[in-house]
Amino acid sequence: MPVGTPAWFAPALAEVNAAFAAQRLAHGLLIHEDPGAGGLELARWIAQRVNCASPDRAPCGECQSCKWVATDQHPDVTRLSPEEDSEYIKVEPVRELIADLALTAHGRGYKIAILSPADALYPNAANSLLKTLEEPPAKTLLMLVTQQPSRLLPTLRSRCSRLRLPGPSRADAAAFLTASRGAGPWEEALAATGAGPFALLESDAKDLAELRADTLRTLRDIGSGNLQPPAVADKWARGELATRLACVESWVTDRILESAANRDATHLSGSGLAPNICRLFELSDAVRDMRKLAHTSINKAMAVEALLWRWAKP
Ligand SMILES: [Zn+2]
DSSP states (O other), rough: OSOOGGGHHHHHHHHHHHHHHHTTOEEEEEEEEETSSSSHHHHHHHHHHHHHHGGGSSSSSOOOOHHHHHTTOTTTTEEEETTTTTTSSSSHHHHHHHHHHTTTTTSSSOOOEEEEEEGOOOOHHHHHHHHHHHHHHTTEEEEESSSGGGGHHHHHHSSSSEEOOOOOOOOHHHHHHHHHHHOOOHHHHHHHHOOOOOGTTTSSSHHHHHHHHHHHHHHHHHHSSSTHHHHHHHHHSSSSHHHHHHHHHHHHHHHHHHHHHHHHHGGGTTTTTTTHHHHHHHHHHHHHHHHHHHHTTTTTHHHHHHHHHTTTOO
């Protein structure tokens, strides 16, 4: 972990500490994280917590076990994620994992598996995990990290105890990134992606902030009729499209929340809805649909143009 344990982990850590102290920590934990909230880091913390050599200070972060977990080198802790060329966690590594979990631990602690993201499990790979969750060997801990629990097999979900990890406020996220990466326009960078700070640990804050400013300028000009969608569609389609779409979605979401807050504040004084709230919702739906399609072989320039026409001055 870059700098200490993030403050927003506290409720989840308290839950795990209480369960562990009462010796009722589940064998299967489903960590449901908000995007970029740090679910994998939380899973690592739990792995350190249960296998730390200093029971009074667990996790101490300094013993051999804690250090091995932090660098993914612990012989009793396996992390499975999709291989570089694939979107999926394949069957073979899961079978190897299950065989390994049945063996005795190298140390005196738990045998642990972290699957992240668990929704990347191939369905038959997920199936083969069921038996392990039903009859877990003693001192086994399986952690499934996901942003979308609904994409996991219901039978897998129901065998796990759920641990929720909500993301931090944008200000807290920016403070965390400043502490771990140094000063930068982190609030704008976070607003560009709409995700939490762990999604930005490798990102350049300045680049993201500039891309967001450019994207919002374009939206403003299109909304006011000073720019026509065909003039920018190619540019958007050629590069950074996914980030631009994330910028648009995050901006629209912020505006919708703002309109809702203003409506509540002005409700009693008789003001109506913000006039463009319907357009905001339309744009929000359209950009969400397009984000799902952006990695397919659709004609991106045409799709961008269609999207921006929705926002053009009527
Ligand atoms: Zn330790």
